[in-house]
Amino acid sequence: MKIWNKEEIIAKFDIDRATNLIEKGFVAYSKKAVLVPPVQNFYFKTANGDCCIKSAYVEGSENFAVKVSAGFYNNSSIGLPSNSGLVMIFSAKTGLPVALLKDEGWLTGVRTAIAGQLVARILAPRVVKGIGVIGTGDQARLQLEYLKSVTTCREVHVWGPDAQQGERFVTVMTAQGFTVHLHKSPEPVARNANLIVTATPSREALLKSEWISAGTHITAVGADSQGKQELDPQIVARAGVIVVDSIEQCSKYGEVSHAVDAGLIQLDMLKELGNVLSQGGRARDDVNEMQITIADLTGVAVQDAQIAESVVS
């Protein structure tokens, strides 16, 4: 069992190889060629933390993967990172452990940003006037970074629940070539953007429907377990296209679940990312400039299996 630390993982990491494997993973998942047991979730109310365990086996592969990722949102107050985690790889031939990737949550962050990039490629408006970011943590920064290859827009409006993190976000993303406007509330972010990413651990809607302009695309990545929510379900109801990473997961939790529970949308509205990717081309109606589109990303274990495989194989 080879043990990889974060530095070794980053040194070996190849973004193109990872993106390619993750895209293939989504396609295999939607073709039901991936074994994905239901996600295990823990919620630690007192510690303001959560943890999820995601496992996947892409049929025919040498290995299967088990990923543990945690978000403990008071950690920054004691100088620890909010997100942590590791990935284990086991042989699908013998069951023996093959590798432990002590990535400290790095792979989870990257595979989530890669999914954000994949959906933005097929759903972002042709002309992006402003990018809106809800959240100022590591994932919010990564999502924005991964949008660089999707749009030429560098105008960014951002709000996050943590003021100190906001300043850091501005510094880091300005250094990456963005013009960043830090706002004191989510409303101006939404009003100034037609490509929005939400990446917070919120347990209530942060974006109201009346702030969202026609023609906007929103990628929501925060609501990855029961009880989490970032969008007013009315926004989901207004969407002309809803792409989800997993119909099974998103109908149970994720943004879509809140709209389904409220009777605002039907499950047959949902398009699964792997199916959309396998068809090729755009998922948005580029003629209809009024169309609102949503991507609801809860995170599927096949992403973890594929990004880990991209490192160890």
Added chain:
Amino acid sequence: MKIWNKEEIIAKFDIDRATNLIEKGFVAYSKKAVLVPPVQNFYFKTANGDCCIKSAYVEGSENFAVKVSAGFYNNSSIGLPSNSGLVMIFSAKTGLPVALLKDEGWLTGVRTAIAGQLVARILAPRVVKGIGVIGTGDQARLQLEYLKSVTTCREVHVWGPDAQQGERFVTVMTAQGFTVHLHKSPEPVARNANLIVTATPSREALLKSEWISAGTHITAVGADSQGKQELDPQIVARAGVIVVDSIEQCSKYGEVSHAVDAGLIQLDMLKELGNVLSQGGRARDDVNEMQITIADLTGVAVQDAQIAESVVS
């Protein structure tokens, strides 16, 4: 993150401490004071293997545990152990990994045998005429070893699907002071015993009801996931007492599920081990010498969390 290998784990291991913590764990589990997400299962048909991921957090504890255990039943043909696995411990305060126990499945074996011992204490007949063992693998041996403190009987009848393993079982258990009769089929095992343990990965019933004498207790530990079965459901239907480690799990898989699915028993027949242990005393009607009793052990993640905690804390 401290990494423990198997030798270090065994050196630190204290059976009394582990048994005590596992008993407390079962009690807490039945009091709903343990977070136990549904078990994740993989079944690798071609490789004749399975893998389960069990996670648990005993409320108020410092840590939570994630256990991966695999059984690949063709491994012995290439000189590898059938069972493998590891346990990870994470802080419930920060989410950070605390320890990796590379126990190679050793802890799973022992915690399963401890559960067998706990149920035998409260359910084994007062006078054991013969011990029957179905299965000749590591777990079958461990179960028998852990019965030594429960009964003075040393007459053992055994059958297992693997003939070579059978010879080894006889050698090892004879050295431990048992008189072992190796049979060519399960029937004489059942006919010569009134305390029976089944510990195979069978996917069909191995014991028929007509072979089981009145007054017998059976502990079934093999059926730990969907599709596995060792007992004729009619045996379960005949039982006057059925103790299960988890009503939730055993009603879905385990021996009990087959009897429930066939409409032979009602769920209100089931007594959960933690509740029985917290009441103290015997779970069998010692006056009624005809009573058949069953313990159905599917393995609960709280056992893994507690045995791991007994090592690292």
